[in-house]
Amino acid sequence: MSTVTLRDIHKTYIDNEIIKGVDLDIHDREFVVFVGPSGCGKSTLLRMIAGLEDITSGDLLVDGERMNDVPPDQRGLAMVFQTYALYPHMTVAENMAFSLRLAGVSKERRLERARDVARILQLEPLLDRKPGKLSGGQRQRVAIGRALVRNPKVFLFDEPLSNLDASLRVQMRIELSGLHESLQSTMIYVTHDQIEAMTLADKIVVLQGGVVEQVGSPLELYHHPRNLFVAGFIGSPKMNFLSVQTTGVQDSGTTVRLPGDATITIPVQPRTLMAGDRATLGIRPEHLRIDATNPTLMGEVLVVERLGGETYLYVKVAGGETFIVQTDGNSRAKVRDRVPVTIEGSVCHLFDGEGQAIPKAERHPLSLTRHPEVPLHTEATLEQTYEQPTHLHEVPRQAE
Amino acid sequence: MTSSVATRPQQPPPARARSHRSIPARLLVAPSVILLVLWMVVPLAMAIWFAFQRYNLLIPDNREFVGFANFAYILTDPTLWISIGITMILVVSVLAITIGLGTVLAVLFNQEFPGRGVARVLAISPFFVMPTVSALIWKNMLMHPVNGLFAQITRGLGLGAIDWFADFPLLAIIIIVAWQWLPFSLLILLTAIQSLDTDQMEAARMDGASAMQLFRFVVLPHLNRAIAVVAMIETIFFLTIFAEIFVTTGGGPGLATTNLAYYIYLKALLEFDVGGASAGGLIAVVLANIVAIFLMRSVARNLDT
Numbered sequence: 001m002s003t004v005t006l007r008d009i010h011k012t013y014i015d016n017e018i019i020k021g022v023d024l025d026i027h028d029r030e031f032v033v034f035v036g037p038s039g040c041g042k043s044t045l046l047r048m049i050a051g052l053e054d055i056t057s058g059d060l061l062v063d064g065e066r067m068n069d070v071p072p073d074q075r076g077l078a079m080v081f082q083t084y085a086l087y088p089h090m091t092v093a094e095n096m097a098f099s100l101r102l103a104g105v106s107k108e109r110r111l112e113r114a115r116d117v118a119r120i121l122q123l124e125p126l127l128d129r130k131p132g133k134l135s136g137g138q139r140q141r142v143a144i145g146r147a148l149v150r151n152p153k154v155f156l157f158d159e160p161l162s163n164l165d166a167s168l169r170v171q172m173r174i175e176l177s178g179l180h181e182s183l184q185s186t187m188i189y190v191t192h193d194q195i196e197a198m199t200l201a202d203k204i205v206v207l208q209g210g211v212v213e214q215v216g217s218p219l220e221l222y223h224h225p226r227n228l229f230v231a232g233f234i235g236s237p238k239m240n241f242l243s244v245q246t247t248g249v250q251d252s253g254t255t256v257r258l259p260g261d262a263t264i265t266i267p268v269q270p271r272t273l274m275a276g277d278r279a280t281l282g283i284r285p286e287h288l289r290i291d292a293t294n295p296t297l298m299g300e301v302l303v304v305e306r307l308g309g310e311t312y313l314y315v316k317v318a319g320g321e322t323f324i325v326q327t328d329g330n331s332r333a334k335v336r337d338r339v340p341v342t343i344e345g346s347v348c349h350l351f352d353g354e355g356q357a358i359p360k361a362e363r364h365p366l367s368l369t370r371h372p373e374v375p376l377h378t379e380a381t382l383e384q385t386y387e388q389p390t391h392l393h394e395v396p397r398q399a400e
Numbered sequence: 401m402t403s404s405v406a407t408r409p410q411q412p413p414p415a416r417a418r419s420h421r422s423i424p425a426r427l428l429v430a431p432s433v434i435l436l437v438l439w440m441v442v443p444l445a446m447a448i449w450f451a452f453q454r455y456n457l458l459i460p461d462n463r464e465f466v467g468f469a470n471f472a473y474i475l476t477d478p479t480l481w482i483s484i485g486i487t488m489i490l491v492v493s494v495l496a497i498t499i500g501l502g503t504v505l506a507v508l509f510n511q512e513f514p515g516r517g518v519a520r521v522l523a524i525s526p527f528f529v530m531p532t533v534s535a536l537i538w539k540n541m542l543m544h545p546v547n548g549l550f551a552q553i554t555r556g557l558g559l560g561a562i563d564w565f566a567d568f569p570l571l572a573i574i575i576i577v578a579w580q581w582l583p584f585s586l587l588i589l590l591t592a593i594q595s596l597d598t599d600q601m602e603a604a605r606m607d608g609a610s611a612m613q614l615f616r617f618v619v620l621p622h623l624n625r626a627i628a629v630v631a632m633i634e635t636i637f638f639l640t641i642f643a644e645i646f647v648t649t650g651g652g653p654g655l656a657t658t659n660l661a662y663y664i665y666l667k668a669l670l671e672f673d674v675g676g677a678s679a680g681g682l683i684a685v686v687l688a689n690i691v692a693i694f695l696m697r698s699v700a701r702n703l704d705t
Contacts, residue, residue, distance in 0.1 A: 052602050073608030085599035089621040098617070099607035150607070 002063055002076070002153035002186045003028055004049060009058035011044055011210075018044050020210040021058070026154075026188065026203075031180050034190045035197040036207035037233070043158055045207070046190045050079050050156050062153060073099075078147035079156040082163060084139045086131040086146075093118070093127040096145045117148045120182075137168045144179070157189040161196065173199060194234055198222070206230050216367075223364035228355040231282050237312060239349070240288070240323045242281045246273050253361065254350060256281060259319025262296045264345040268358040273350070279358075282349035285312065285326040288341055290333065295340030299323065301333050315339060444685075450678035457672035470679035480680065482655050483663035484687065490574060490659055491638040491691075497578040498634060499627055502585030507619065509586070510593045520590075527583035535647035538576045539565070569649045569656045576644050581637075585630045592626035593619065628699040635695060639688050660684050 004026040011019035019041045026032050034042040047053040049060060051072030060067045067075050086095050094101075096117055097110035105113075118124045121141045131139055140160060147155055160176075161169045177200055180187055191197055197204050198218040206213040206221065206229070214226040218234075225231035231239045244256040253267040256279060266281070273279055290313070299315035302322065306329070313325040313333055325341060333339055350358045454466045474480055509520055526534065542549050543564035551561035564572040596619065604618045642661045645651055651658035651666065658666070664684065668677030 050606060052605065072602075072606045077606070079603070079606050081599045081603060083597060083599045085597060085603035087600060087604075087618065087621070089624070098604070102608045102613055102617075146603075146607070 003061075004154055004186065004188065005059075005061040005064075006045075006049075007059040007061070009045070009048065009060065010056045011041070011048060011053065012056045018210050019048070019056075022207075022210075022212055024205060024212065024215065026186060029184050029186055031187045031189065031200055031202045032205060033197040033201035033203070034188065034205050034207060035192065035194060035233075036213075038192060040207040041210040042190045042192075042207050046079075046156055046158055046188060049154075049188065050077055051075050052079075076153040077156055078150045078152035078154075079158065080140075080143045080147050080160045082159040084131070084143040084163075086139060086142055088131055091128050091130055092123060092134070092142050092145075095131065095142055096149045098146070099150050113149055114145075117145045120148065120179075121145050136164050137172060140164065140172060141175075144176075148183075153186065155185060155187040157187065159191055160189075162191070162193070169196075176200060194236060198234070204234075206233060208233075219364065220367040223367045224357070224360060225282075225349065226357050228280060228282070228351050228357075231349055231351070231357065235284055237285045237324045237326070239282045239284050240321075242283075242317075242319070242321055242323075244279050244281045246275055246277045246279050248275050249273055253345065254279075254358065256350070258297065258343075259321070260297050260317070264296060264343055264348065266345045266348045266350045266358075267361040268350050269361055271358050272352050272356075273358060278353055280351040280355070282351060283323075283343055283347065285324040287347040288323060288325040288327075288343060290325060290327050290331065290339050291342040292340045294342060296343040297341045298338055299341050301335055301337045301339055304333060304335055313339065315341060317341065447678045447681050447685075450674050451682050453675045453678075455674040457674060466675070470675045471683075474676055474679045474683065479655060479658070479663060480660075480683070483658045483660050486570065486655075486657065487639060487659040487661075487687075489570065490577070490641060491635055493574050494577045494581065494638055495631055495634055497574070498581045498585040499589075499630060501578075502582055502589050502630070503620075503623060503627070505582070505586050506589035506593050506623075507615065509590055524583040524587055526580055527587075529580070531580060531643035532647050534580050535576055535644040538572070538579070539648045543572055565649050566653060569653060573641075573644055573648065573657050576648070577638070577641055580644075581634060585634070588626055588630050589623055592623050596622045625699075628695070632692075632695040632699055635691055636688070639684070639691070660687070 004024075006022050006024040009019055009022045010017065022045060024032075034045060036042045044053060048055050051067070051070065055068050058068075062075055062077070087098065090098065093111060093114040097105075097114040100110045100113060114127065115124070118127055121144060123138070123141055123145060126134060126138060126142075131142065134142065140163075143160070157176075161172050164172060173196060180200075189196075189200060201218055203215060204218055204221055205215050208229055213233075214221060214230045216224070221230060221234045225234060225239075228241070232241070242258065244258055246254060247257050247263060248255040249270050250265075251270055253265040254270070254273055255263055255265045257263050258281070297317045299317035301313050302316050303312075303314040305312040305314075309329045311327050311329055311331045311333070313327060313331070315323045315325050317323055323341065325339075327333070349360075352358060451470055452465055452467060453463055454469070455463050505523065509516065509523065513519075529537070540547065543551075543562075545551050545561045545563040545566075548561075548564075550564075555561050562568070600618055600622075601614060604614050609617060640661045641659060642665065645657050645659065645662050646665075649657040651662045660680070661684070664677050664680045667673050667680055
């Protein structure tokens with residue numbers, strides 16, 4: 001068992017509060033990804049867990065033990081750095097076994113352990129090389145190996161793939177995923193790349209300005225973002241937002257009027273919004289359709305981006321807003337064409353005047369469970385995933 | 401298009417054209433080459449020439465070729481061997497002090513503390529004092545048995561005064577030279593420490609390294625190269641220490657502080673034996689080269705990895 005629990009964690013540099021009270025439960029064998037824009041505090045939070053930064057206030061628990069004042073090496077964690085931070089004067093084997101050397105383990109045992117880990121990571125032929133003679137991907141693997149050797153309770157990754165080129169990044173991502181599968185250990189991973197977050201995570205923690213905006217499975221964040229920030233941050237291209245007016249609130253859904261006088265009904269719960277309120281409609285580019293049969297809006301194409309498989313149209317609609325529409329790769333749309341855009345209420349998101357999402361009437365079936373491939377450990381975890389969206393900064397505590 | 405370029409047979413440019421092109425290039429580098437030749441080769445050639453001559457300034461007309469007689473005389477002169485020994489003691493001990501203390505100071509000056517900027521400037525300033533002046537300061541203001549600060553302090557404590565240049569002449573010289581050169585190694589090692597990746601330090605901390613282990617396994621290996629460079633540059637200068645000895649002890653008492661440079665000076669300008677001094681100079685050149693080869697090897701090995 002290795003769990004990490006954060007309770008009201010704060011970090012203040014002189015007068016500048018970087019982390020403004022974070023509560024988080026990381027369960028055993030969970031792959032948790034901290035994601036957010038630069039400067040959101042995600043790396044600081046990771047470094048506080050690692051023990052490289054002091055915790056100003058709050059509690060950090062690993063396996064239920066308070067770790068605030070325990071030195072980094074005794075917390076049972078291992079970290080992989082963005083720059084790999086390999087020791088340039090040591091061979092791969094020495095790099096990986098350095099922690100054992102410091103711990104006073106005999107040379108044969110050290111080498112044996114390094115060889116074992118090298119076998120897992122396919123580093124065996126490189127054991128006697130120095131880091132300077134390795135490629136980026138190999139260095140990254142050595143850095144992971146150095147963490148593996150320590151047999152940690154929790155792995156910490158600080159943007160480990162951001163120094164690799166695109167194709168290698170995809171490959172390493174798959175390897176990391178496989179590693180998590182085979183090791184079954186708890187991992188905390190920091191990234192600004194939402195594709196890494198979506199593909200690797202069991203649970204994503206979206207941070208902004210030192211505050212947790214939302215915690216949930218990747219599809220939960222995608223289908224049920226809690227506020228405008230999360231909605232805009234998760235998904236690529238970004239979600240389109242449109243300022244609308246509420247015209248009617250029923251149990252089955254809320255009806256809003258778009259700038260072009262069209263109305264659509266979004267199946268959300270009747271909560272804070274009243275008829276006549278201003279609201280924000282959110283719709284992802286992949287949910288918009290170019291369809292002449294029953295168009296909701298007409299718009300003018302400003303830019304066409306063709307990726308081959310799909311085409312992104314930047315469409316200026318009535319009211320002056322620009323929508324990104326993801327459409328077929330074979331779309332014949334040209335710049336300055338007038339195109340009909342169809343919005344379906346069932347896939348739209350609605351946010352109130354404060355930017356908080358109005359909960360959907362029905363939850364998306366895939367967002368009910370965690371990552372489909374990862375089996376659920378207990379009923380309690382399932383409960384939690386249900387519960388989470390209704391509390392903003394409070395995550396239910398797990399029974400120890 | 402690329403493939404057609406790649407498969408085209410590579411024809412070497414005609415030899416004549418190449419030599420034509422390189423003539424102006426040679427002309428352009430000529431001034432610096434000539435200057436170097438004048439600067440280095442001419443004095444060396446003259447030293448070699450004089451080394452094979454009997455040439456005493458007191459009887460300048462009595463000049464003749466004497467073969468290896470100067471070398472034979474010098475090499476059998478016990479003073480030479482004493483001076484070589486003293487040169488070695490001087491070089492090694494000052495190197496040890498400047499690099500050892502320089503590394504420690506570099507680590508300290510890399511820490512955050514109030515007034516660090518001022519402290520750094522002060523620590524580096526001895527390097528700007530010229531050798532004769534610093535030797536005079538140490539001789540008259542610090543180590544003087546009557547007026548010196550050290551004597552005042554020890555006498556104030558009732559311990560009596562030490563006459564540094566009479567009792568510990570070589571140690572006194574070592575202290576003066578080390579004081580002058582400590583800033584140099586400090587400066588270079590400090591910049592080297594600042595180029596150390598903080599992630600590496602943090603990784604080592606996560607691996608469980610204590611402060612001493614961090615220094616031993618991460619900082620010191622990182623400084624290896626800088627230390628080798630400092631050692632090489634300092635050795636070149638320490639082999640020829642002169643002003644400090646000239647100003648303070650004059651090579652004495654006896655031969656206690658006569659190093660090779662001072663020995664050559666004694667030969668040439670006190671005994672007026674130009675031939676012998678030149679032979680001594682050549683021995684110094686050979687010695688410096690032997691040391692340099694070893695140092696270059698170690699530095700080159702360090703630069704490799």
